[in-house]
Amino acid sequence: MRDVAIVSYSQTPYVRSERVRNEVEMLMPVIDAVVEQSGIARREIGFTCSGSTDYLAGQSFSFVMAVDAVGAWPPIKESHVEMDGAWALYEAWVKIQCGEVDSALAFSFGRSSMGETAETLALQTDPYTVAPLCPDTISMAALQARVGLDKGLFSERDMAEVAARCRRAAKDNPEAQLKGDFDVDKLLAEPYLVSPLRKHDCPPISDGAAAIVIAAGDLAKQVSKKPVWIRGIDHRLDSHQLGSRDLSLSPSTELAGKKAGVAQGPIDFAELHAPFSHQELILRRALGLADDVLVNPSGGPLAANPIMSAGLARIGEASRRIAAGKGQRAVAHATSGPCLQQNLVCVLEG
Amino acid sequence: MAEHAAVVGIGQTKYDAKRLDVSQPGLVREAAIRALEDAGLEWKDIDAVVIGKAPDMFEGVMMPELFLAEALGGVGKPMLRVHTAGSVGGSTAIVAASLVQAGIHERVLTVSYEKQSESNAMWALSIKMPFAVAMVAGAGGFFAPLIRGYMQRSGAPEDTGIRVALKDRQNALKNQYAHLQMPDISFDMIANSPMLWDPIRYLETCPSSDGACAMVIADAKHTKASGRPAAWIHATNMKTEPTLFAGRDQVMPQAGLDCSAELYKKAGIQNPRAEIDCAEIYVPFSWFEPMWMENLHFAPINEGWKMTYEGATAIDGDMPVNMSGGVLSSNAIGASGMIRFAEAAMQVRGQAGEHQIEGAKKALGHAYGGGSQYFSMWIVGDQPL
Numbered sequence: 127m128r129d130v131a132i133v134s135y136s137q138t139p140y141v142r143s144e145r146v147r148n149e150v151e152m153l154m155p156v157i158d159a160v161v162e163q164s165g166i167a168r169r170e171i172g173f174t175c176s177g178s179t180d181y182l183a184g185q186s187f188s189f190v191m192a193v194d195a196v197g198a199w200p201p202i203k204e205s206h207v208e209m210d211g212a213w214a215l216y217e218a219w220v221k222i223q224c225g226e227v228d229s230a231l232a233f234s235f236g237r238s239s240m241g242e243t244a245e246t247l248a249l250q251t252d253p254y255t256v257a258p259l260c261p262d263t264i265s266m267a268a269l270q271a272r273v274g275l276d277k278g279l280f281s282e283r284d285m286a287e288v289a290a291r292c293r294r295a296a297k298d299n300p301e302a303q304l305k306g307d308f309d310v311d312k313l314l315a316e317p318y319l320v321s322p323l324r325k326h327d328c329p330p331i332s333d334g335a336a337a338i339v340i341a342a343g344d345l346a347k348q349v350s351k352k353p354v355w356i357r358g359i360d361h362r363l364d365s366h367q368l369g370s371r372d373l374s375l376s377p378s379t380e381l382a383g384k385k386a387g388v389a390q391g392p393i394d395f396a397e398l399h400a401p402f403s404h405q406e407l408i409l410r411r412a413l414g415l416a417d418d419v420l421v422n423p424s425g426g427p428l429a430a431n432p433i434m435s436a437g438l439a440r441i442g443e444a445s446r447r448i449a450a451g452k453g454q455r456a457v458a459h460a461t462s463g464p465c466l467q468q469n470l471v472c473v474l475e476g
Numbered sequence: 477m478a479e480h481a482a483v484v485g486i487g488q489t490k491y492d493a494k495r496l497d498v499s500q501p502g503l504v505r506e507a508a509i510r511a512l513e514d515a516g517l518e519w520k521d522i523d524a525v526v527i528g529k530a531p532d533m534f535e536g537v538m539m540p541e542l543f544l545a546e547a548l549g550g551v552g553k554p555m556l557r558v559h560t561a562g563s564v565g566g567s568t569a570i571v572a573a574s575l576v577q578a579g580i581h582e583r584v585l586t587v588s589y590e591k592q593s594e595s596n597a598m599w600a601l602s603i604k605m606p607f608a609v610a611m612v613a614g615a616g617g618f619f620a621p622l623i624r625g626y627m628q629r630s631g632a633p634e635d636t637g638i639r640v641a642l643k644d645r646q647n648a649l650k651n652q653y654a655h656l657q658m659p660d661i662s663f664d665m666i667a668n669s670p671m672l673w674d675p676i677r678y679l680e681t682c683p684s685s686d687g688a689c690a691m692v693i694a695d696a697k698h699t700k701a702s703g704r705p706a707a708w709i710h711a712t713n714m715k716t717e718p719t720l721f722a723g724r725d726q727v728m729p730q731a732g733l734d735c736s737a738e739l740y741k742k743a744g745i746q747n748p749r750a751e752i753d754c755a756e757i758y759v760p761f762s763w764f765e766p767m768w769m770e771n772l773h774f775a776p777i778n779e780g781w782k783m784t785y786e787g788a789t790a791i792d793g794d795m796p797v798n799m800s801g802g803v804l805s806s807n808a809i810g811a812s813g814m815i816r817f818a819e820a821a822m823q824v825r826g827q828a829g830e831h832q833i834e835g836a837k838k839a840l841g842h843a844y845g846g847g848s849q850y851f852s853m854w855i856v857g858d859q860p861l
Contacts, residue, residue, distance in 0.1 A: 179532070179538060180532050181532060184605075186534075190846050194719055197718075199721055201716060202715070203714055205558065205567055207556060207558055208558075217558075220571070221574060223579070224577045250537075250539055253535070253537045363553070364551060366546060
């Protein structure tokens with residue numbers, strides 16, 4: 127395998143509703159910034175890959191216009207995944223591993239504010255037997271939390287503590303959306319939104335975009351003073367049938383973590399794509415993180431949950447923290463599908 | 477660094493207007509099982525799955541790979557979902573190939589599909605967006621002016637498109653999987669069919685199909701050990717150009733010209749028309765055959781129509797194109813690009829049956845999408861490069 131490093135990362139400030147700019151306008155400053163910071167000329171970037179979904183824009187081929195934000199003239203080598211940007215990064219990493227290119231841009235974008243996202247995501251379930259019941263994301267996550275609570279793996283207080291900690295950490299992140307100091311006892315006094323989830327256990331609705339540039343060994347060292355190396359990256363998935371798996375576990379995260387080599391060294395911190403508070407607790411266990419490992423110092427998805435970018439943002443936020451010298455080895459994680467169905471794990475080192 | 481990779485198994489479903497006998501999982505599984513059987517492999521032998529399809533609104537399932545994972549043996553494995561507009565079937569195969577070429581996996585299953593009967597593609601393509609003109613034209617309405625542009629520039633005889641359609645519909649009779657089987661097809665029948673989007677007649681247009689196509693791509697070690705015929709991947713390439721750009725030539729897109737020129741260079745091909753034995757290219761409307769002949773450097777600019785006219789692209793011509801009947805005969809949109817790539821591989825594996833080109837050693841698979849701004853291509857050969 128070739129050594130590949132993250133050389134730059136950029137994201138929008140995440141907001142409840144981006145009312146003024148469309149997707150292309152939202153992306154342009156992010157892509158301009160990430161390319162400029164990479165130290166690689168735009169024309170020299172070998173490959174571009176984006177991640178998005180038509181179901182946020184409410185329009186077929188919604189990614190096609192996004193190419194206009196990249197500056198694809200003369201024509202570029204480009205691809206798109208209908209997945210979170212973390213998988214766009216994976217495809218870009220594969221392209222570099224082929225030896226075909228030495229650098230790549232991956233980006234993702236989405237405006238959850240355009241529709242009823244929690245209900246739209248119900249369309250990810252089996253269209254014949256499940257989707258007609260319209261199980262919204264929060265209800266499915268509530269089923270998952272219930273299983274964990276009933277098994278005694280965590281308590282509602284543990285969940286509230288995750289939410290309070292993430293939003294406190296987000297105070298240091300200028301791009302985070304939901305931040306502040308929350309008292310756990312007061313949170314627990316709030317009514318249920320969908321039992322056993324309270325409002326604080328759920329992510330905010332966020333609009334935003336993120337972009338990352340990666341480069342192979344020598345080029346990364348040449349353009350960046352602080353390249354952040356991708357030491358392992360792997361992704362796996364579980365069955366879509368919620369009834370056929372133990373929702374309190376995440377075997378696909380565990381397997382991806384093993385393949386990515388999480389346990390091959392100490393972990394200083396983790397950025398986990400856990401949109402719901404209890405999912406952080408499930409992921410911690412699946413990745414075998416020690417109790418003292420700092421999780422989501424950026425605030426994580428509970429502070430800003432730009433669908434389709436929230437996974438790439440975990441990798442980007444982790445790389446920024448390592449580049450800033452606040453850690454040497456970190457794990458970043460991205461998820462897709464109901465109840466953590468598909469998971470990507472990436473090990474980063476300074 | 478790059479490992480050799482080859483297609484060792486191919487599976488297609490029967491393409492049809494409505495495959496009411498199978499669900500979406502049933503459809504993709506049908507193609508996948510045939511590809512595994514062709515490769516002599518089982519589900520457990522597959523390291524990763526790469527799936528592609530056109531817009532999710534064509535079936536009304538958001539990111540359907542999540543619910544199709546189980547039907548494709550994907551649980552516990554890496555699974556990627558590619559979407560690059562109409563070129564997606566080709567791009568999906570290229571991503572699958574790159575997983576093997578990079579040495580990350582040894583055997584990868586790749587599948588593309590569309591089940592158009594479960595929704596309405598015309599609706600899905602015609603959603604009115606704020607501050608945008610509602611097209612309600614579908615793909616035909618979009619591409620008709622580009623064809624007009626080509627006719628004006630090249631001075632091609634007006635019946636060129638009819639001749640392409642006649643050839644492809646006759647070729648489809650040799651392909652058991654083709655959707656449209658019209659044994660009584662004739663020049664007059666096409667010429668007299670209704671004009672849908674001038675100059676595109678009804679019988680010069682692709683159908684709406686349900687269907688799936690799958691391939692198993694393996695590394696050199698497994699390919700050689702299998703003892704089966706292989707289609708060695710000599711080169712792959714993808715290119716994209718922007719949608720809104722005044723300098724764009726939508727009739728003869730630069731992305732396509734660049735994509736094929738780079739592809740031939742990678743594959744060590746100097747004279748494509750002489751060195752490539754046959755091609756499966758993405759022709760959803762008849763006139764795109766002559767246009768792409770030029771875009772693929774098989775003919776000089778404005779002279780692609782001569783290849784059609786002189787019979788060069790016929791199954792017994794010197795540069796056979798769309799021996800399978802092409803997109804004009806089967807259009808399961810998301811799969812259409814992969815079908816081109818798979819049919820190219822079938823030719824060099826010598827398994828194309830009645831539409832086999834005798835002794836084909838090198839073949840081109842081509843797909844395009846969007847408003848002619850996405851291109852994906854590969855060259856496969858009966859021997860490693």
